[in-house]
Amino acid sequence: MTTSITAPALLPADPAYAAAVAPFVTTVTPRPDMVVEARSPADVVAAVRWAGEEGRAVTVQATGHQLVTDLAGSVLISTRHLDDVRVDPATRTAVVGGGAQWKQVIAAAVPHGLAPVGGSSSGVGAAGFCLGGGHGPLSRALGTGADNVRRIRIVTADGIERDVDATREPDLFDALCGGKAGFGVVTEIEVALHPITRLYGGGIFFPGEASPQVLHTWREWIATLPEDASTSVALLRLPPDPSLPPPLQGAFVAHLRFAHLGTAEEGAALLAPMRAVATPIADMVDEMPFAAIDAVHADPTEPMPVWDDSATLATLPAEAVDALLTVAGPGVETPLIIAELRQLGGAIARRPDRAHDAVAGRDAGFSLYALAPMFPPVAAIAPAATKAVVDAMRPWTVGGLPNFQGLGSRGRLGPLWDDATAAFLTRVREEYDPAGMFRTVGLMA
Incomplete structure (x- = not known):
């Protein structure tokens, strides 16, 4: 007897289907054969068991930040309604539903004087972030999102819901x-929280014409930073958006980001060499409550169609900066919205005490990310523009980060891990999903 799906199961003809499958990145339109809107872990169990009995492929989506295929031929299990968050101040942990976003975790943790290790945007799904390693503004000080996971509840291909941690099914x-x-x-994760209530951080916007000085100074300045400071720099071609401050509307800028867990005085002293590089258009770095951490990167918050690509770099010599400026700097005609470098290292580079460490990019010094809009008329040249950035930096490339893989890489996750780790991941997948139910899963976010 076939298991019955207990949650709303929508077909393409259903009026609610489009909203149920809507992703954050709208370049690709999801077209699964069915979407199951799970309201509880039991709904996920029923959907997975039904799919197994029917021989159907299963895909998963929470926020849709990394949609790289249209999911055709699959049953999509949407976890966006599994968004409960429970904080335990005594153990400094949060139990987070598989569809919850970091902003929900932050809202629950802040009243207790605690903070999670999340991403640069609080609109990203917490579970997907941690599953992909997870690099954010606090990671140089506190490790990746994955390093801060204490327990995971997951429904595997046999329809069994499992609680796994360092002692229960440790390989999984x-x-x-x-x-x-x-x-x-994943229906639930338990993550560590940290006694953090504030930081000294934000962004400084320099004129785009000053980007050569900004980038070359930045690559030397980062060597002076302690682990409790993190930074990135992005070449931004901003739209004429009236929601932006007037000096930034339609501007080409170099956006320096900074987050420091020390005092404001210590942070200002560390930042002084960068503030002296050029006269900024806007300097928004200051003491801030942790709840305002999104202001560090000021990532977009509205869904849009984009094309993106990424890599990790071993080092950033002066030649690499010049190569980036050649394809994304002043005077370059390009549809790019962003070409970004993030400093890695610090606690990110330290491997946890686990038998197997599946976090990619531990040994990289920097991450590289490029994004262009897929609006006409530039949509035709957006893929080439992001590829040009990644190709220009190829002499220093050592891999990539799972959470930054986009349409430019089409979700090719395998090359991101060394041979031993890739073999370990393949073995575990085959053990828990021998029939390949999740073969079309792509990227979850």
Whole structure:
């Protein structure tokens, strides 16, 4: 007897279908054969069991930040309604539903004087972030999102809901903490929280014409930073958006981001060499409550069609900066919205005490990310523009980060891990999903 799906199951003809499958990145329109809107872990169990009995492929989506295929031929299990968050101040942990976003975790943690290790945007799904390793403004000080996971609840291809951690099914736990996708449907994660209530951070916008000085100074300045400081720099071609401050509307700028857990005085002293590079258009770095951490990167908050690509770099010599400026700097005609470098290292580079470490990019010094809009008429040249950035930096490339893989890489996760780790992840996937139910899962976010 076939298991019955207990949650709303929508077909393409259903009026609610489009809203149920809507992603954050709208370049690709999801077209699964069916979407199951799980309201509880039991709904996920029923959907996975039904799919197994029917021989159907399963895909998973929470926020849709990394949609790289149209999901055709699959049953999509949407976890966006599994968004409960429970904070335990005594253990400094949060139990987070598989569809919850970081902003929900932050809202629950801040009243207790606690903070999670999340991403540069609080609109990203917490579970997907941690499954892919997870690099954010606090990661140089406190490790990746995966390093801060204590327990994961997952429904595997056999329809069994499992609680896994360092002692219960540790291989599956290790694979989930960085292996990103293809192991099942995560319904809940438990993450560590930290006694952080504020930081000294924000962004400084320099004129785009000053980007050569900004980038070359930045590459030397970062060597002076302690682990409790993190930074990135982005070449931004901003739209004429009236929601932006007038000096930034339609401007080409170099956006320096900074987040420091020390005092404001210490942070200002560290930042002084960068503030002296050029006269900024806007300097928004200041003491801020942790709840305002989104202001550090000021990432977009509205869904839009984009094309993106990424890599990790071993080093950033002066030649690499010049190569980036050649394809994205002043005077370059390009549809790019962003070409970004983030400093890695610090606690990110330290491997946890686990039998298997599935977090990619530990040994990289920097991450590289490029994004262009897919609006006409530039949509035709957007893929080439992002590829040009990645190609220009190829002499220093050592891999990539799962959470930054976009349409430019089409979700090719395998090359991101060394041979031993890739073999470990394959073994665990085959053990828990021998029939390949999640073969079309792509990227979860």
